[in-house]
Amino acid sequence: MRIDAHQHFWTLARGDYGWLTADLEVLYRDFGPEDLTPMLKAAGIEGTVLVQAAPTVAETEFMLGLADRNSFIKGVVGWVDFESPDAPDEIARLAQHPALVGLRPMIQDIADPDWMLRGDLAPAFAALTGQDLTFDALVLPHHLSNLRRLLERYPQMRVVIDHGAKPRIADGDFRDWATDMAAMARDTSAFCKLSGLVTEAAVGWTVDDLKPYVVHLLDTFGPERLIWGSDWPVCTLASSYERWLEATDILLADLDSAAKSAILGGNATRAYRLRE
Numbered sequence: 001m002r003i004d005a006h007q008h009f010w011t012l013a014r015g016d017y018g019w020l021t022a023d024l025e026v027l028y029r030d031f032g033p034e035d036l037t038p039m040l041k042a043a044g045i046e047g048t049v050l051v052q053a054a055p056t057v058a059e060t061e062f063m064l065g066l067a068d069r070n071s072f073i074k075g076v077v078g079w080v081d082f083e084s085p086d087a088p089d090e091i092a093r094l095a096q097h098p099a100l101v102g103l104r105p106m107i108q109d110i111a112d113p114d115w116m117l118r119g120d121l122a123p124a125f126a127a128l129t130g131q132d133l134t135f136d137a138l139v140l141p142h143h144l145s146n147l148r149r150l151l152e153r154y155p156q157m158r159v160v161i162d163h164g165a166k167p168r169i170a171d172g173d174f175r176d177w178a179t180d181m182a183a184m185a186r187d188t189s190a191f192c193k194l195s196g197l198v199t200e201a202a203v204g205w206t207v208d209d210l211k212p213y214v215v216h217l218l219d220t221f222g223p224e225r226l227i228w229g230s231d232w233p234v235c236t237l238a239s240s241y242e243r244w245l246e247a248t249d250i251l252l253a254d255l256d257s258a259a260k261s262a263i264l265g266g267n268a269t270r271a272y273r274l275r276e
Contacts, residue, residue, distance in 0.1 A: 050076045
């Protein structure tokens with residue numbers, strides 16, 4: 001099964017997408033299953049992982065409702081307030097829904113770079129692990145050393161690093177990111193998403209701009225721990241769905257069919273324990 005392991009839906013009237021403002025013109029409208037389904041069919045993609053875009057439990061419940069009505073949504077990565085004393089109970093409640101496969105604090109938007117290491121978050125991380133959910137790490141390059149420390153604390157926790165940890169491709173920054181990602185791949189069992197790179201590249205990006213970063217991820221995490229996602233509709237800030245698919249085909253062209261199948265679906269199924 002081919003899986004798009006990172007996509008979003010939103011309805012502006014829900015009112016909890018604080019980052020989504022009118023200046024983001026192409027994104028400032030509703031996006032729903034009816035918008036994505038034709039592109040999935042054209043690409044032969046059979047399922048998706050729907051990922052949170054607002055830091056509210058209400059949005060998680062909204063997404064779980066979409067999963068109930070759309071069989072192509074094979075899993076939902078939601079949100080819970082990890083700082084709340086009620087987080088373990090909230091996680092246990094949400095985990096009763098068969099579509100919930102993971103949780104994602106919006107770490108990239110949290111001012112404190114050490115937030116994930118706070119002791120008061122331990123009950124939430126323990127509950128996540130105990131419920132057999134996956135932790136989506138929405139991090140930036142400067143978070144990577146702390147993320148490694150977090151994984152040392154919770155070696156049993158399944159982790160997926162979103163968007164390759166968002167390397168600063170447009171600025172040509174590579175060395176520090178590459179060193180930290182190599183250490184992450186070597187010292188942890190984390191998966192990494194091959195997604196979100198086009199919006200980190202400069203306007204007018206080419207496949208050659210992305211290639212050093214993708215090659216490094218392939219060399220370090222290997223095809224068995226990379227997971228493809230579109231980051232649609234956010235990707236439309238820099239690329240159509242179809243163009244990112246075409247770029248993916250070029251970037252993975254040297255891999256054998258088994259490795260491609262793993263990246264394009266098999267690894268997502270393993271990392272998220274996706275439903276049929």
